[in-house]
Amino acid sequence: MDKRILLPLTLLPAFQSGNIQAADQPAKRPNIILFMVDDMGWEDTSLPFWTEKTHYNELYETPNMERIARQGVMFTQAYASSISSPSRCSLITGTNAARHRVTNWTLQKDKTTDRKDSLLDIPDWNYNGVSQVLGTNNTFVGTSFVQLLKNSGYHTIHCGKAHFGAIDTPGEDPHHWGFEVNIAGHAAGGLASYLGEENYGHTKDGRPTSLMSIPGLEKYWGTETFATEALTLEAIKALDKAKKYNQPFYLYMSHYAIHIPLNKDMRFYDKYKKKGMTDHEAAYATLIEGMDKSLGDLMDWLEKNGEADNTIIIFMSDNGGLASESGWRDGPLHTQNYPLLSGKGSLCEGGIREPMIVSWPGVAKPDTRCDKYLLIEDFYPTILEMAGVKDYQTVQPIDGVSFVPLITGTGDPSDGRCLYWNMPNNWGNDGPGINFNCAIRDGDWKLIYYYATGKKELFNIPADISEKNDLSGRHPEIVKRLSQKLGSYLRQVDAQRPSFKATGKSCPWPDER
């Protein structure tokens, strides 16, 4: 018998990756909760991420976001993609959307979700999402950081929206990505209904009424339990179980809230109506406060169970608030993320800047703000670093950069770094910064380039957060420099671009005109 293999059990470098799942740790590793909200705008909270308190900050109530902000760091320039799938595929693979090419939202296998366009053809993007294995067309294959966490000894829990791969592709199921527990996650990026009374989108005999019917919450059918609450109750059960395992846990608390439909969470509705809010705005406010209560319930669980001091909580949204459709929110279109312009689907700040908070007891300085920028793919290396997982192997290159130094105050990874977005698709709605474009953020400057027209917009973001003043005419040299960087990056990561129907030719890269 060969004892060489037995000995390393105790001698292994801590948290080594690979298929070795039993790596022990010399120090206690932190639990990590990534609390991800869907379609939540930058100011959809009573906690102002801007320098001033806005109208919506006054209306909405998120006491638990305020509570966690007092314990940690608010990030005021945290970015995601403008749509859910690109963001979530960047999250799970650590790659920029320009590289993974899941640049619009996914749902059904081999079916694109783009609106047809009269002028441009959309490239053959990865409408099947991301996958953990080769073998499926139109997917990007990547190693999941969750699998690496699991391999290193974490207990991994998924709760809520997954939206990694299209239906019937290997990426559709969180279990395939290394999650040991999956509560209610599947291919869909939205939900049929928040209402237990509507069985979250199932008929009485259990048939889904939509591809967006929420799976796995059968025990709450016919009750008054709002989906946000049902997910929270199930997450807490999973945490109760996790505590017995004597492993650090990773909980991806990925709410379907505050995505439409605007069901009313009656626990909070009357309060907002009494403030004089319209039905729409009051309903929207209840989605927000229900989500916030969930955050508080998890924080309460941590405190009651003695895990608060050893748990990192990261709060994030996947894209900006929906502002391009009438019928959901009040007020003029594209104003709901004020002071930011536009919303979901847009490369304007309203579509990509997210409310983000990190609480890390003993590490993050309480009640502080960080104005350095970061991007959704940065979560991948950050979370692995937080968990002490090092020297891991991935099949894909990792574009993300750990923002741990921003939390520990030991460095500034944003210094000299550009951020990139690419959206060669036609999401569907219209509005400022929406569809067929790409963008770069370089220091204070941001350039948006429109594939169809060649139009370039240049903004100084700190000076003009609402992107009112296009300075492209005044600073042609900056436009040129940013166009070159953006074009160079997109080519380097083999990004896609639309083509002109009339000629069949690809639209020029930003530095080609």
Place this chain on the structure above:
Amino acid sequence: MDKRILLPLTLLPAFQSGNIQAADQPAKRPNIILFMVDDMGWEDTSLPFWTEKTHYNELYETPNMERIARQGVMFTQAYASSISSPSRCSLITGTNAARHRVTNWTLQKDKTTDRKDSLLDIPDWNYNGVSQVLGTNNTFVGTSFVQLLKNSGYHTIHCGKAHFGAIDTPGEDPHHWGFEVNIAGHAAGGLASYLGEENYGHTKDGRPTSLMSIPGLEKYWGTETFATEALTLEAIKALDKAKKYNQPFYLYMSHYAIHIPLNKDMRFYDKYKKKGMTDHEAAYATLIEGMDKSLGDLMDWLEKNGEADNTIIIFMSDNGGLASESGWRDGPLHTQNYPLLSGKGSLCEGGIREPMIVSWPGVAKPDTRCDKYLLIEDFYPTILEMAGVKDYQTVQPIDGVSFVPLITGTGDPSDGRCLYWNMPNNWGNDGPGINFNCAIRDGDWKLIYYYATGKKELFNIPADISEKNDLSGRHPEIVKRLSQKLGSYLRQVDAQRPSFKATGKSCPWPDER
């Protein structure tokens, strides 16, 4: 950007293990079905594994075992442990039970299942089962071959009985072991009821009536669907889904059948009653035929879906048929595995010799028999070899030896190899070869050693399959040689042994008296 990481995506050595899940394959890798039956005796089938047809071979009907045997190799000396947990823990970790120390059955955390003994104290065995991570007392930590399969690109499905770790330990859930799908598997090694009419052991309002209530089959509650059929229907749904993923699949079809209780599967009951069988024997026969139908249904699925030629099926049982309890079977105790002596819980052949068949189209010679011996932990390296997974890392040493050469006819891994069993526990029932013993098989010879008394039994198995003639008196030199090998092995793998209550001293190893 660093492209070094991207390039290996296509250049990776095929099926490399580690966290790289996307390793592509130059040739199509086979699907693998491990069809595991619970508590099935060697002759609980119409397919005789002995040289003669037995009474029970005549009574029971297993046409699909006959069908698969015509396509592949019957292994007539396939061994497991004498109890379920030791076997299943050896299966998932590739280690001998003497090493992993899960030497009796597991269920509840920190509770042993042993019967008290007046003479001997039972060692502090791993009554919490096996675990994929460190951190839980009284578990053996191992890397699962299923995780390695998943890492290499297999879609991994668990259906039925798991029984790897005790309730509330990390090993309790098949998802934790690398299974992407889990149908009805949990900590328990038995079942409360096969009956849909009894909700498989749940009250009308969904509360389990026992720790052995089968989870996850809610949709069949209140119907006449026998558990074996429900599991098969769910497995086939999982295969339908697997086919869409364009990955090879590994299905662990792990039936709760034919474990007690002896519920009647009414699809088959009348037929057996008409043969004149007693209620007990007829009910037992229906458990067997229901299991056999499941095998046939899976084979049918493979044929209909064009996967039969690319799928390996391995048929196996986890220990011998239950023969030490009155009230379930007819006839004198310890005779139900005839020609083998004793049954479940015993180190006599009736407790450890299993019906095993391997069908591997294009590789295994159809309709053949192999009389070389092998042991349950051999499945670990065998299945990985079948899947082409090489150079894998595990935290535990692998005791198993691949039996692929026996299938391909390229070698004989049993040549010169000894097999070992260790049972320092008190299972509970009594009978030949049951409790507080250990054993070695060396060529034709088998020695059983009893810790309490020091008694040693020696049998020439091919000449005396029923272990009627103890030759220890006639061949003291063989007894000595086998005692030395057995004692040496047990010490080498740090096996456990009972101790005497009277003195507190450990029972001697077999070569110490």
